[in-house]
Amino acid sequence: MATRRVTRTEQLQQTILYPVDWLEERSGLVGGLKYFLFRKVPGDINWFQTLGSATLTAFIVQALTGSILAMYYKPDPNSAYPSIQHITNDVWAGWLVRGMHRWGASVFIILMFMHMGRVFLFGAYKYPRELNWVIGVLLLAMGLAEGFTGYLLPWDQTAYWATVVGINLNGTAPFLGPFIAQFLQGGTYINADTLARFYAIHMLLIPGAIIALIGLHLYLVVRLGVTSPPWSREAAGTGSIIPSRNGGRRGLTRPRPRRSR
Amino acid sequence: MATSERIVERRRVFQQYKEDVKERGKPFYPFAMLHDTIMSLVVVAVITGLAIVWKYSTPGDHHTVEPGWLGKLYDEPADPGTINFVPRPDWYFYFLFYLLRIFKWPPTVVIGTVGLPTVLLLILIAIPFIDIRAERRLSRRPVAIVASILVVISMGVLTYKGAVAKEALGTELVAKVPTWAKKEGFAGNQQAIAGAKLFAVAGCLNCHTYLGEGGTNLGAPDLTAEGAKNKGIAFQIKHLQNPASVNPGSPMPSFAGLGDARLKSLATFLEASKGPK
Numbered sequence: 001m002a003t004r005r006v007t008r009t010e011q012l013q014q015t016i017l018y019p020v021d022w023l024e025e026r027s028g029l030v031g032g033l034k035y036f037l038f039r040k041v042p043g044d045i046n047w048f049q050t051l052g053s054a055t056l057t058a059f060i061v062q063a064l065t066g067s068i069l070a071m072y073y074k075p076d077p078n079s080a081y082p083s084i085q086h087i088t089n090d091v092w093a094g095w096l097v098r099g100m101h102r103w104g105a106s107v108f109i110i111l112m113f114m115h116m117g118r119v120f121l122f123g124a125y126k127y128p129r130e131l132n133w134v135i136g137v138l139l140l141a142m143g144l145a146e147g148f149t150g151y152l153l154p155w156d157q158t159a160y161w162a163t164v165v166g167i168n169l170n171g172t173a174p175f176l177g178p179f180i181a182q183f184l185q186g187g188t189y190i191n192a193d194t195l196a197r198f199y200a201i202h203m204l205l206i207p208g209a210i211i212a213l214i215g216l217h218l219y220l221v222v223r224l225g226v227t228s229p230p231w232s233r234e235a236a237g238t239g240s241i242i243p244s245r246n247g248g249r250r251g252l253t254r255p256r257p258r259r260s261r
Numbered sequence: 262m263a264t265s266e267r268i269v270e271r272r273r274v275f276q277q278y279k280e281d282v283k284e285r286g287k288p289f290y291p292f293a294m295l296h297d298t299i300m301s302l303v304v305v306a307v308i309t310g311l312a313i314v315w316k317y318s319t320p321g322d323h324h325t326v327e328p329g330w331l332g333k334l335y336d337e338p339a340d341p342g343t344i345n346f347v348p349r350p351d352w353y354f355y356f357l358f359y360l361l362r363i364f365k366w367p368p369t370v371v372i373g374t375v376g377l378p379t380v381l382l383l384i385l386i387a388i389p390f391i392d393i394r395a396e397r398r399l400s401r402r403p404v405a406i407v408a409s410i411l412v413v414i415s416m417g418v419l420t421y422k423g424a425v426a427k428e429a430l431g432t433e434l435v436a437k438v439p440t441w442a443k444k445e446g447f448a449g450n451q452q453a454i455a456g457a458k459l460f461a462v463a464g465c466l467n468c469h470t471y472l473g474e475g476g477t478n479l480g481a482p483d484l485t486a487e488g489a490k491n492k493g494i495a496f497q498i499k500h501l502q503n504p505a506s507v508n509p510g511s512p513m514p515s516f517a518g519l520g521d522a523r524l525k526s527l528a529t530f531l532e533a534s535k536g537p538k
């Protein structure tokens with residue numbers, strides 16, 4: 001009896017785990033996830049280091065609410081404004097989705113700046129994480145470009161005239177300026193094509209680039225690990241930045257009894 | 262430290278980092294992930310809260326354009342032929358927009374519009390390649406501290422200034438038209454007066470100054486004595502229709518949407534403004 005009971009539990013376990021094993025054998029994804037979840041991070045990381053994943057969350061909110069808005073929004077000069085009114089006033093919870101997208105944009109940008117600030121103050125852009133900093137700067141530029149292109153879409157007075165001036169500002173650049181302005185507008189003036197163009201850039205081109213860059217960014221974060229706060233007395237890797245002639249921190253980080261936290 | 266020495270040293274430090282983490286680190290799940298999840302929930306809550314306040318603080322039936330605590334749900338529909346507008350970007354561009362007031366057309370305005378953002382971006386990218394010391398403790402990075410304080414203060418001040426910058430109000434400016442007509446001596450010219458009224462409400466004074474009214478932006482010139490340049494009515498109309506066609510690279514928006522008759526009045530007014538008598 002006892003042996004049969006064990007066999008049955010094992011069988012049950014095997015049945016449940018079968019799809020997982022199947023997936024693992026064919027893709028290695030399960031192992032990858034396990035590696036991601038159970039990889040070690042420095043024991044002294046703190047709240048400031050949650051700003052990166054907070055930024056990621058804000059971006060995901062933008063992607064989801066944006067996809068819903070795209071189901072109702074109409075990118076042509078005659079129906080853009082009415083479609084925004086329709087979303088705000090008639091569509092069920094449309095005001096919520098639009099409001100979250102609108103204010104999520106500001107939150108996303110603030111979080112990006114705060115995350116960048118923490119990376120700067122932690123000196124976390126230094127070797128070997130220079131490349132991840134550069135990717136971060138590109139993400140910041142892309143995020144601002146999302147703000148600029150999204151601003152036109154409601155096609156109201158604020159949107160329209162801010163964009164007229166914004167495009168003209170691009171147009172002042174030497175040599176390339178006029179071409180950039182023409183490309184953005186899809187012509188010499190703001191017109192129906194401008195709106196469609198901004199829409200395509202705003203919901204396909206830049207988000208695609210952002211997703212790819214975030215992928216690279218996180219790959220590097222996992223590969224290189226995150227830094228310990230620089231002030232930490234048990235910071236990982238500070239063992240001998242400065243050999244003891246310069247303050248002698250070695251004893252603080254090297255063999256040292258583990259503290260429970 | 263010599264370069265090769267530095268490279269060897271930093272490789273060793275990173276190796277040390279990896280060993281330290283392996284030895285004394287915690288697994289990402291559940292420790293770090295718990296904090297990340299809490300923070301993410303806060304973010305979603307804040308965003309949802311803002312959306313709710315935006316809607317419920319807006320008075321009226323939401324088909325109006327009354328502002329609530331967080332601003333309007335939407336403005337009036339876009340109108341290329343409008344005679345009253347204020348160009349205003351989203352708040353995170355205020356600092357750039359405000360900076361533009363410092364520059365003058367044509368020699369330096371390009372510095373503000375393109376040069377400055379490009380330089381800022383390049384400096385940001387360059388930081389890890391300029392600051393190659395391994396030192397991460399703030400107490401030993403005085404330059405980094407001073408620089409970041411300066412950046413935060415100047416961005417804050419510029420954003421604030423951009424937010425409270427006075428907008429030229431058409432209704433107030435239109436009252437000034439008789440005074441302008443007397444000072445500039447076009448009181449007898451009905452078409453010029455019509456043009457002056459249009460000039461007061463069409464948003465021109467958000468970029469231009471005229472007899473001390475309005476505010477400079479994008480380096481736009483003072484127009485008090487525009488007529489003294491004697492460029493002619495035809496030129497003025499062409500410039501208003503498509504500024505860049507006669508003044509290459511001009512960032513002034515096209516006012517073709519105003520229609521020929523109004524442009525003619527505006528041009529007459531501009532040519533009649535020979536400066537105060």
Ligand code: HEM
Pocket residue numbers: 048049050051052053055056059112113115116119122124125129132133134135136137139140214217221225226227228
């Ligand atoms: C879409 C925007 C961004 C997302 C989703 C994102 C996400 C993340 C995440 C999840 C981490 C892990 C550690 C942490 O949370 O602090 C991280 C680390 C990092 N991020 Fe970002 N980030 C973004 C933008 C930026 C920007 C604008 C910069 C700087 C210019 C930057 C530079 C870095 C660097 C250098 C690290 C490594 C930090 C360390 O090892 O301690 N990131 N990022």
